[in-house]
Amino acid sequence: MPERLYLYDTTLRDGQQTQGVQFSTPEKIRIAEALDALGLDYIEGGWPGANPTDSAFFDAAPATRAKLTAFGMTKRTGRSAGNDDVLASVTNAGTGTVCLVGKTHEFHVVQALGITLQENLENIHASIAHLVALGREALFDAEHFFDGFKANPDHALACLRTAHDAGARWIVLCDTNGGTLPDQISSITGKVIAAGIPGDRLGIHTHNDTETAVAGSLAAVMAGARQIQGTLNGLGERCGNANLTTLIPTLLLKDPYNTIFEIGVSAQVLPGLTRVSRMLDDILNRVPYRQAAYVGASAFAHKAGLHASAIVKNPSTYEHIDPALVGNIRIIPMSNQAGQSNLRRRLAEAGLNVAKDHPALPGILNEIKAREDAGYSYDIAQAGFEMLARRALGALPQFFEVKRYKVTVERRKNKDNRMVSLSEAVVVVKIGDLKMLSVSESMDEAGSDRGPVNALSRALAKDLGPYQSYIDDIRLVDFKVRITQGGTGAVTRVIIDSEDGQGRRWSTVGVSANIVDASFEALLDAIKWKLVQDGAPAS
Secondary structure, X not given: OOEEXXXXXXXXXXXXXXXXXXXXXXXXXXXXXXXXXXXOOEEEEEOEOOEHHHHHHHHOOOOOOOEEEEEEEOOOOOOOHHHOHHHHHHHOOOOOEEEEEEEOOHHHHHHHHOOOHHHHHHXXXXXXXXXXXXXXXXXXXXXXXXXXXXXXXXXXXXHHHHHHHHOOOEEEEEEOOOOOOHHHHHHXXXXXXXXXXXXXXXXXXXXOOOOOHHHHHHHHHHHOOOEEEEEHHHOOOOOOEOEHHHHHHHHHHOOOHHHHEEOOOOOOOHHHHHHHHHHHHHHHOOOOOOOOOOOOOOOOXXXXXXXXXXXXXXXXXXXXXXXXXXXXOXXXXXXXXXXXXXXXXXXXXXXXXXXXXXXXXXXXXXXXXXXXXXXXXXXXXXXXXXXHHHHHHOOOOOOOEEEEEEEEEEEXXXXXXXXXXXXXXXXXXXXXXXXXXXXXXXXXXXXXXXXXXXXXXHHHOOOOHHXXXXXXXXXXXXXXXXXXXXOOOOEEEEEEEEEOOOOOEEEEEEEEOOHHHHHHHHHHHHHHHHHHHOOOOOO
């Protein structure tokens, strides 16, 4: 029978140490619920008492199947575990599981804490024993363990034995500085087990400072560790932590891990992984990393004509897994390198099955090449390509027609006598025999101007009559501008990433010497793509 591996998520604590990241309490609850639905075994909610947000999270924590864990540190020298107020804040969080960090590197014990090695061992033992006496499942987070082992293996191992003897359920080997390579992690983990700490009591916590956090975690598992700690999308201070969105599918889908081990995440829920990854980026208001393994938008993109031709015959020629297993999709980007294999494959994925001898195919390829020479990029803007192809094939319904639009930017004083900008857009569309006029400003709730493109987007989506219900859940995720030709005749390319309530993301492109015109072109295609996907009727 496969051995059980336990997955421990620290996104809400270690992930929050990422520069620029600060979760609100509702956001932490939303992330915890998503992690629980995936099947994580432990969810570390934060450090109660360290900041108001973490304390509020534990007060309002959702009921989870996963073991909700509070994080803190071992007691301080000179006081008992029962009288340490920092430790009390952690135990008072009410969780059944508590993880305490303690020093295991001689340098940090003596220099940072200013205590003796014996005092350090006493603090570890008293703290873990205190948790056990309270009926808590105790974890000991062995900070700087690998560097500590290299410097003084006797004391580093003594710290682990002390936590083990005090009753710790898990002893987590931490590569805190992120500089230990996988072969070293494997070797040292093996020596820890040989020294008497059972592998089924060991966890691994790696940082990604050498881009080997995932490899280091897997090395520790193969050496005997049975708990893996990490974060969604590899969040974490400096270069981040071991990425659970990479580790989970690797453990579940890749031999030998999927034959030797089993995890709490099932194949049935794995297709939700990509959506959870993008949900986190959405909460952080950042653009997802396109090249991320398994879940990135480009993880299964095949640009070269030779690759695309082979993919049509057998996807396994250039794909290590079926993208649907992790909730991702295959993309055959269209670019001036494209051949008919790319084109027909991409058309088929858009629901347009076109014969090899269809007379429109050469024209579509030529138009793509001509447009890319003019500044368009259909390599990135997949939905933009689909709109181009549908027009050429006569497969794009006539939903509405934009008769005119106007954008103004006014600089004026507000009620506080401050000079502010105000953008306003007017859009007139024709739907069937009906003309509709929409006016919108770009002022947000805080009274700040969001710019002319935002005003234009609001006006366009404000009232599309019978199509309004189709577009109400569209949200602009990213807006990228690039000057493709310099000088007085500069050409601007705008790429807009959109998302809907179903979690679908798509990119459209517009090009013009006028940034507003380029933006409006991309906005129009974004809306029309959504209407096509949802089967909206022609006007």
